[in-house]
């Protein structure tokens with residue numbers, strides 16, 4: 439069966455395209471059916487660039503067995519597909535079990551790239567979560583033990599210590615060498631930073647800055663020039679302000695970070711820095727549209743917030759997402775133009791994944 443659809447992109451003229459099996463083809467005399475989509479706007483899928491498919495909520499952060507994480511993955515992955523989220527960058531887990539998402543049936547999940555066990559030194563992250571690697575052992579660990587098959591390695595760049603505030607986990611020289619090792623293995627490095635390690639991570643050549651509330655203007659410029667990515671996770675920042683209390687020392691730090699993010703986001707847009715939307719469990723699986731709205735509230739235009747929540751992530755990981763013949767038939771339709779009103783991302787009218795309409 440070959441089905442004719444109309445693609446109306448947020449910018450540019452509408453055009454006809456056909457779906458045959460799991461792919462897009464040129465519309466020709468093979469067309470046997472028609473789905474009316476000319477009144478809708480089309481994107482190649484939403485994307486969540488900071489998810490953790492092994493967990494269902496922040497409460498799961500400590501104590502889940504590999505078996506439970508393994509059971510969670512197909513459920514959380516499907517929650518994304520049902521809301522039109524067709525690309526996930528999973529930014530790490532307690533163990534390398536997160537990588538099993540790569541082996542699941544492609545019809546039943548988004549495209550995934552995934553980091554394994556999160557890497558940090560002792561006291562450098564939530565106790566008992568991920569794998570502890572001291573700075574002097576980091577390079578060797580990455581060379582011989584870290585999982586790179588999923589395309590990402592996740593390193594915790596800074597973490598608060600009692601009485602000291604946030605402390606940088608790895609010296610910049612170590613981080614620089616780490617990035618080279620991971621790149622040689624064909625993967626990218628994502629660094630969690632809630633404090634000053636952001637500047638070290640940028641200087642070290644890290645690919646993606648996760649959170650990064652204290653990126654400086656200089657960092658934003660440097661990251662833009664070398665084509666890095668920034669995943670601000672505004673929903674997560676707000677979650678922690680609420681959880682810690684806005685008047686606690688932690689809450690004040692997160693609030694100051696949110697203010698800094700609100701200054702950095704317009705600059706990032708102006709400079710063409712790749713900003714990506716990430717849910718990070720503060721926003722439920724599949725609801726990345728919520729982060730898109732927060733990105734707009736904190737400084738991006740509707741257009742840039744939409745791009746951050748869709749095409750930018752596909753482009754960043756080098757996955758062809760253009761709605762043209764020869765590509766996989768993935769498309770999500772909306773009733774209004776998301777470049778004009780980003781809130782429409784929360785209400786997909788129709789989702790097609792690998793040629794099949796998702797009910």
Ligand SMILES: [Zn+2]
Pocket residue numbers: 488490529718
């Ligand atoms: Zn996270």
